[in-house]
Amino acid sequence: xxxxxxxxxxxxxxxxxxxxxxxxxxxxxxxxxxxADVEQVALTEAARRLTIQGAEVLAVQTDVTDAVSVESLAxxxxxxxGAVHLLCNNAGVVTAGLAWEQPLDDWRWLLGVDLWGSxxxxxxxxxxxxxxxxPGHIVNTSSIAGLLAFGGIAAYDVAKxxxxxxxxxxxxxxxxxxxxxxxxxxxxxxxxSTRIGSSERNRPGxxxxxxxxxxxxxxxxxxxxxxxxxxxxxxxxxxxxxxxxWIITHEAYYAQLTKKAAxxxxxxxxxxxxxxx
Numbered sequence: 001x002x003x004x005x006x007x008x009x010x011x012x013x014x015x016x017x018x019x020x021x022x023x024x025x026x027x028x029x030x031x032x033x034x035x036a037d038v039e040q041v042a043l044t045e046a047a048r049r050l051t052i053q054g055a056e057v058l059a060v061q062t063d064v065t066d067a068v069s070v071e072s073l074a075x076x077x078x079x080x081x082g083a084v085h086l087l088c089n090n091a092g093v094v095t096a097g098l099a100w101e102q103p104l105d106d107w108r109w110l111l112g113v114d115l116w117g118s119x120x121x122x123x124x125x126x127x128x129x130x131x132x133x134x135p136g137h138i139v140n141t142s143s144i145a146g147l148l149a150f151g152g153i154a155a156y157d158v159a160k161x162x163x164x165x166x167x168x169x170x171x172x173x174x175x176x177x178x179x180x181x182x183x184x185x186x187x188x189x190x191x192x193s194t195r196i197g198s199s200e201r202n203r204p205g206x207x208x209x210x211x212x213x214x215x216x217x218x219x220x221x222x223x224x225x226x227x228x229x230x231x232x233x234x235x236x237x238x239x240x241x242x243x244x245x246w247i248i249t250h251e252a253y254y255a256q257l258t259k260k261a262a263x264x265x266x267x268x269x270x271x272x273x274x275x276x277x
Contacts, residue, residue: 001137001182002179005030008081009071012064012121013091015042018191021229023089025198025237029056031086034077036062038091064091064117065109067124072123084130089118089163090141090186097161099154114159118166126170126181135180137240140167144189144253148260160187169208171245184239189211189250190226193260227254 001007009026012020015037023046027033033055037043040061047059058080063069093113095106103216120139129136145153146160174181199202229258239247248257262268 001135001243002085004240006032007085008032008034008077008083009086009088010077010084010125011088011090012036012062012117013141014088015046018186018188018229018232019088019090020046021233022090022139022236023050024053024054025229026086027057028235030203032056032081033058034073034081035059036073036091036242039065052267054080063179064089064120067120067208068179070117070124074128076194078128083134084125085136085168086139087121087136087235087254088139088141089121090139091117092141094153094156096152097154097212098152100120102155109202110155111159111162114156115166120164122166123169124177124184129181130177135182136185137182137243138167138170139184139186139236139247141186141188141241142167142189144248146185146187147248148253148256157222167245182240182243184236184245184247186232186236186239186247188227188232188247192226192228192234198240203210225250227252 004026009023009031011019011022011034014023014033014035014083016039017075019035019037023033023035027050033050035043035047035050035057038058038061039048043061045060047057050057058077060073060076062073091113093110095102097106122138126138140163142163143155143156143160146162146164149157149161164185164187167183171183174183227249235247235249236246248254
């Protein structure tokens with residue numbers, strides 16, 4: 001998909017971080033933007049900022065863990081704009097802890113957002129995109145953790161690996177029906193200003209003050225390799241125009257990916273993956 005002006009872009013988790021970076025980048029290319037996010041206050045502010053920048057924006061509060069909510073999002077988008085050309089299944093959260101100690105409710109919540117969010121997005125939008133018959137593209141946000149499993153975040157690793165597999169299968173399925181819809185999977189490393197460190201603020205029933213969120217955001221300094229949401233969005237933009245499947249943004253992980261691939265073939269254990277992401 002190369003001609004973006006006037007086309008429609010839907011972004012889940014669009015009110016902050018990578019999602020908002022994608023919204024700014026694709027609106028700058030003349031796309032109409034649909035922001036979907038569970039956090040209403042942040043969603044309203046993000047839509048306001050984009051509108052000031054000259055974008056045409058539809059903001060829809062959406063819980064990606066809920067299939068009905070995502071189906072409602074799709075209905076509203078098609079009623080408002082009549083088409084979708086770029087779908088970014090981007091919403092994500094993170095929890096931490098040893099694999100056997102993390103509460104099952106943590107696993108269910110994280111998989112609900114990070115994996116089922118993409119599943120729901122595909123289920124709600126792809127049939128409509130296919131029926132529209134226009135060229136399009138789908139970007140599913142995974143993580144480098146979807147390719148290299150890191151200790152201390154097992155639920156996140158599992159969900160993001162699932163997004164990679166889902167994206168590969170989706171690519172093959174769309175080719176099988178001779179669709180003109182492309183697929184990319186985004187696997188970033190550290191990204192600044194995403195607010196994913198305070199994911200708990202959006203957990204059902206969570207009660208966290210603004211001070212709690214600020215403390216969480218400032219707790220872990222990011223490495224020098226961290227990229228901004230705008231930089232990530234630039235890589236995604238290039239991949240959509242170039243119809244590239246893999247979007248591996250952080251070159252620092254190339255050596256580890258190469259070693260893991262070799263280890264899969266020869267059966268050795270990869271021991272140089274960092275203990276934490």
